Amino acid sequence: MSDTDTTETAAAFEPTIVAFFCNWCTYLAADLAGTSRMKYAPNARIIRVMCSGRVDPQFVFDAFAKGADGVLIGGCHPGDCHYQEGNTKALRRFTLLRRMLTDLGVEEERIRLEWISAAEADRLRDVMNEMADQIRALGPFRLPDGAVAPAAPRREEVPA
Numbered sequence: 581m582s583d584t585d586t587t588e589t590a591a592a593f594e595p596t597i598v599a600f601f602c603n604w605c606t607y608l609a610a611d612l613a614g615t616s617r618m619k620y621a622p623n624a625r626i627i628r629v630m631c632s633g634r635v636d637p638q639f640v641f642d643a644f645a646k647g648a649d650g651v652l653i654g655g656c657h658p659g660d661c662h663y664q665e666g667n668t669k670a671l672r673r674f675t676l677l678r679r680m681l682t683d684l685g686v687e688e689e690r691i692r693l694e695w696i697s698a699a700e701a702d703r704l705r706d707v708m709n710e711m712a713d714q715i716r717a718l719g720p721f722r723l724p725d726g727a728v729a730p731a732a733p734r735r736e737e738v739p740a
């Protein structure tokens with residue numbers, strides 16, 4: 581590959597963001613953004629889950645292993661989770677997971693948790709645009725040299 585090819589490839593890089601959105605809030609915000617014809621970065625591959633607490637750390641590892649450049653988890657605001665504490669559990673898992681990934685040298689901008697209600701389409705747009713910009717600047721996801729992806733903790737090993 582020539583230098584010109586490399587430059588063109590870098591310029592054309594568009595990140596793939598795997599987005600796990602709660603059915604009751606962030607997924608509806610994405611729906612509202614669509615029906616409102618809002619324009620935002622089209623980089624997300626949205627996966628609907630019933631609650632942000634349903635996002636197993638293994639889902640995140642699998643997303644990165646299968647080509648994601650970033651992972652976004654969207655859930656209901658604290659106090660609004662339809663399953664009472666699902667988002668609280670999601671936050672605990674997320675904190676641990678992001679620490680594991682940053683310890684490996686993965687940039688923290690690549691994994692993000694946001695509370696976005698069904699009415700907050702504009703916030704969804706802003707988060708998507710910001711995350712796409714940040715990851716575009718970082719470039720494609722790669723584990724740092726010498727890093728070995730950890731085995732994901734089993735669900736029962738992750739704090740509830």
Ligand code: FES
Nearest residue numbers: 602631655656662
């Ligand atoms: S139902 Fe939305 S985060 Fe739990």
